[in-house]
Amino acid sequence: xxxxxxxxWRYATKKFNQDKKxxxxxxxxxxxxxxxxxxxxxxxxxKLLVIENEALKASLVEHSYNQTQVAEASHLLxxxxxxxxxxxxxxxxxxxxxxxxxxxxxxxAPYRENLTKMLSNMTLEQQQQWSxxxxxxxxxxxxxxxxxxxxxxxxxxGFNPQAYDEALNLKEKGLKSALLLPVGFxxxxxxxxxxxxxxxxxxxxxxxx
Numbered sequence: 001x002x003x004x005x006x007x008x009w010r011y012a013t014k015k016f017n018q019d020k021k022x023x024x025x026x027x028x029x030x031x032x033x034x035x036x037x038x039x040x041x042x043x044x045x046x047k048l049l050v051i052e053n054e055a056l057k058a059s060l061v062e063h064s065y066n067q068t069q070v071a072e073a074s075h076l077l078x079x080x081x082x083x084x085x086x087x088x089x090x091x092x093x094x095x096x097x098x099x100x101x102x103x104x105x106x107x108x109a110p111y112r113e114n115l116t117k118m119l120s121n122m123t124l125e126q127q128q129q130w131s132x133x134x135x136x137x138x139x140x141x142x143x144x145x146x147x148x149x150x151x152x153x154x155x156x157x158g159f160n161p162q163a164y165d166e167a168l169n170l171k172e173k174g175l176k177s178a179l180l181l182p183v184g185f186x187x188x189x190x191x192x193x194x195x196x197x198x199x200x201x202x203x204x205x206x207x208x209x
Contacts, residue, residue, distance in 0.1 A: 003148060008197055010147040013154045013182070015190035016072040022184060026151060027075060030183065033145040034079075037138045041115055043093055045085050045131040046138055047175055049078040049168065063163035064180070069154045073182030078164065079138055080175040081131035084124065090116050128176065135178040142181055156180040 027050065034048045051057055058071045070076055082089070094112045097103055119127060139155055146153040157179060164170070164177040186193050199205075 006147040006150075007144070009150075010143065010153070011192060011195070011197065013069065013073075013152040013184075013186050013190065014192045015187040016069060016074070016152065016182065016184040017187045018072050020185040021074040022151065026149060029149060030077070030142060030145065030151075033142055034138055037134075037141045039134045039137065040130065041093075043085070043089070043115070044134075045082045045089075046135050046178075047080045047082070047173075048138075049076075049080060051076040051078065060159075060164065060167060063167060064156070064159040067156065067158065069156070069182040070159075070180065072184070072187075073154070074184030075182075077142070077181040077183060078168070078177050079135045079179040079181065080170060081128060081135055081178050083128070083171070083174050083176050085119055085127055085131065087116050087120070090119065132178050139179050139181055146183060151183055152186045153181050153183045156182070 031048065031050065034046075035044075037046075039045065051060075052075050054071075057073070057076050060076070061068060061071050064070045090112060094108050097108060098105065122130065143153055143155060145151075159177075159180055161177045165175075168177070170177060
């Protein structure tokens with residue numbers, strides 16, 4: 001497979017085929033890809049909601065500036081951030097490192113202390129922005145995986161996060177919605193599917209030193 005051709009094939013899908021659904025294997029691939037996404041320090045301050053329920057997807061359209069992709073897509077992926085990243089999250093992360101790699105505590109201790117200090121010195125707003133930066137990395141990774149797998153997607157910032165948080169009971173999970181990614185398969189009559197991709201030339205976007 002030519003990954004460049006697949007990236008040319010992908011576009012922000014405006015209309016999905018409601019009769020065509022992703023397979024369980026395809027959804028598992030997206031879950032694994034999300035979990036393998038690079039994050040700062042490897043801390044993974046993001047979570048992924050995978051919504052298949054048709055009624056729930058339909059109810060979220062009004063909180064998405066009436067963008068119907070949310071309901072039409074096979075699945076709606078909601079990338080969330082933790083409302084707070086706590087010291088216990090840092091400790092849990094380093095406990096996993098110890099379990100997986102059998103790394104001695106004396107080696108991990110300076111890194112554990114540094115990360116705990118960094119997070120404690122952040123305001124809540126700064127911490128959430130740091131977490132949201134990780135969400136953008138995740139959505140970029142998912143979009144590339146979707147292109148490689150022949151899955152259509154539409155990255156979305158245009159929604160009401162507060163309304164989503166309430167509708168999905170995210171606060172009680174300690175989460176806040178950050179980004180949306182409806183995924184599925186393009187409708188044959190989506191007028192945007194056949195349009196030429198518009199990009200600057202490499203000469204205009206790439207600087208080589």
